[in-house]
Amino acid sequence: MNSGERLSETGGEGSDGNGAGDPRAGLQAAAGAQWVLQPRGTARVRGPKHFEHSVRKGIKLADYERELGADAQALRVLFPAGPARLWGSTPAAPKKSEKTTALAGRRVGDEVLFYADKKFVARARILGLFRNRALAKAIWGVDENGRTWEHMMALGDVDEFGVPAEPLLERLGIPVPLRSLTLVGADRRHRFLDMVNPSETARAARPEPSPDVEAGTVPRKEDVLRALSALKTHVKDRRPSRHKPITLLWAIGRLATERGRERNRLVEWQTFREEVGPLLRDFGHPDSRVTPEYPFWHLRSSGLWDVEGIDTQGTAPTPSRLTAAGASAGFSKDAARVLRRSLARAEAIGLICSRHLPDVDREALLERVGLSGYASASGDLPGREGSATRRLRTSFRPDRDSRLVERIKEMYAHACQVCGSRVETMYSHYSEAAHIRGLGGPHLGPDQLSNLLCLCPNHHVEFDRLAIYIDEDWTVRRNSTGAVEYQLKRHAEHVIEQDHVRYHRALCGRR
Numbered sequence: 292m293n294s295g296e297r298l299s300e301t302g303g304e305g306s307d308g309n310g311a312g313d314p315r316a317g318l319q320a321a322a323g324a325q326w327v328l329q330p331r332g333t334a335r336v337r338g339p340k341h342f343e344h345s346v347r348k349g350i351k352l353a354d355y356e357r358e359l360g361a362d363a364q365a366l367r368v369l370f371p372a373g374p375a376r377l378w379g380s381t382p383a384a385p386k387k388s389e390k391t392t393a394l395a396g397r398r399v400g401d402e403v404l405f406y407a408d409k410k411f412v413a414r415a416r417i418l419g420l421f422r423n424r425a426l427a428k429a430i431w432g433v434d435e436n437g438r439t440w441e442h443m444m445a446l447g448d449v450d451e452f453g454v455p456a457e458p459l460l461e462r463l464g465i466p467v468p469l470r471s472l473t474l475v476g477a478d479r480r481h482r483f484l485d486m487v488n489p490s491e492t493a494r495a496a497r498p499e500p501s502p503d504v505e506a507g508t509v510p511r512k513e514d515v516l517r518a519l520s521a522l523k524t525h526v527k528d529r530r531p532s533r534h535k536p537i538t539l540l541w542a543i544g545r546l547a548t549e550r551g552r553e554r555n556r557l558v559e560w561q562t563f564r565e566e567v568g569p570l571l572r573d574f575g576h577p578d579s580r581v582t583p584e585y586p587f588w589h590l591r592s593s594g595l596w597d598v599e600g601i602d603t604q605g606t607a608p609t610p611s612r613l614t615a616a617g618a619s620a621g622f623s624k625d626a627a628r629v630l631r632r633s634l635a636r637a638e639a640i641g642l643i644c645s646r647h648l649p650d651v652d653r654e655a656l657l658e659r660v661g662l663s664g665y666a667s668a669s670g671d672l673p674g675r676e677g678s679a680t681r682r683l684r685t686s687f688r689p690d691r692d693s694r695l696v697e698r699i700k701e702m703y704a705h706a707c708q709v710c711g712s713r714v715e716t717m718y719s720h721y722s723e724a725a726h727i728r729g730l731g732g733p734h735l736g737p738d739q740l741s742n743l744l745c746l747c748p749n750h751h752v753e754f755d756r757l758a759i760y761i762d763e764d765w766t767v768r769r770n771s772t773g774a775v776e777y778q779l780k781r782h783a784e785h786v787i788e789q790d791h792v793r794y795h796r797a798l799c800g801r802r
């Protein structure tokens with residue numbers, strides 16, 4: 292049986308609704324990320340179409356009010372800012388199979404690797420697991436036997452790439468081509484991580500994209516970051532204007548929310564002026580004029596910005612001409628696509644703040660543009676009262692696993708991995724477990740040992756508020772000066788995932 296994922300939108304009925312007795316996998320914290328190898332399905336079974344619809348673009352929850360049922364609230368909390376990325380599987384045959392094992396054994400926090408045409412083409416974290424037949428039917432239809440993808444996964448940000456799958460499948464003893472949903476345990480995943488985890492640097496260093504990857508389909512993060520880094524700003528009295536970088540942050544904020552999905556990528560001048568004007572007034576140099584028309588027009592020179600609805604050949608138009616023409620502006624399609632990915636977004640925000648807005652109150656500005664989570668590594672700024680959304684998320688997201696917290700503290704006997712000091716209490720010692728990539732939104736890091744550090748309270752605050760970061764060689768550097776202050780202490784059994792450290796560095800504006 293190798294057609295387990297076949298679906299069509301015609302034929303078949305089956306019972307509708309998710310029966311009251313349906314077991315709900317619910318949310319569980321993962322002990323260590325496993326791999327879920329997921330065949331995407333061929334064009335014949337609408338694999339690419341479904342992928343485009345429910346993973347790459349994501350579905351609008353509002354379009355499925357009736358079918359969401361008991362999962363409505365959980366999904367809204369998982370995807371507060373917009374479209375929900377979902378994938379599913381038909382129920383497995385009762386006999387023991389790879390698929391039965393995978394459906395039963397996969398967990399929240401696991402990494403899904405999508406497989407198509409003998410390549411791994413994308414990956415994403417599992418944010419939630421649930422069973423909802425009505426919703427699956429509404430999104431993907433049913434196959435000729437009335438089956439649908441009712442075993443569903445809610446997915447985090449999707450990273451698309453193209454890595455030949457054969458070498459890894461061979462090492463894992465899995466027949467090529469991959470035919471069925473397959474689970475790979477945490478240990479084996481860890482051993483072979485590099486085979487599908489080309490580090491960002493390795494990817495950047497590769498002279499040419501793989502010829503199999505269609506040119507232009509995967510816009511390059513490096514190009515966007517380079518352009519942001521090289522951003523030319525108007526200089527007056529030897530001070531670079533803040534108008535462009537502030538506008539870029541505002542535009543990234545839009546992308547990160549529902550308002551910024553493809554349809555609204557470009558913003559009309561009137562709206563732009565109303566939203567960007569006050570930001571320039573409040574965060575620009577006190578004596579600089581508020582001229583939103585300047586970034587609206589001149590950001591084009593960054594190569595990341597489109598202006599439409601007005602002749603872009605001529606000289607800079609006046610505000611009244613922009614109004615008359617109904618011009619609109621925003622990130623180019625390629626730039627927007629890159630900046631919708633969480634790592635790229637974190638890197639871009641860190642880079643803009645540290646390079647172009649070093650003297651601006653970063654926390655205040657990021658909060659104004661809807662990116663407040665990016666001002667700290669945990670995403671949860673102490674002292675800021677949470678919104679309703681955050682309260683929901685807190686009660687819904689799996690609490691940090693207290694066993695992991697105990698384990699990391701025990702491993703280091705409460706000694707800070709940065710400075711080595713142990714805070715003494717009357718009878719014992721005190722330390723804190725710090726997530727490298729925060730559990731809360733927008734970071735959505737995994738609750739795993741590979742994402743934890745044992746820190747003293749001072750270094751916990753400094754790490755969380757981006758005052759210090761860990762470099763590639765495990766030195767601990769001060770962000771304001773770049774100076775090496777410590778060597779990170781690492782226990783032989785504590786494997787720290789570089790991806791998380793890189794993410795934290797990105798938030799710090801360090802690449």
Ligand SMILES: [Zn+2]
Pocket residue numbers: 707708709710711712746747748749750
């Ligand atoms: Zn310390």
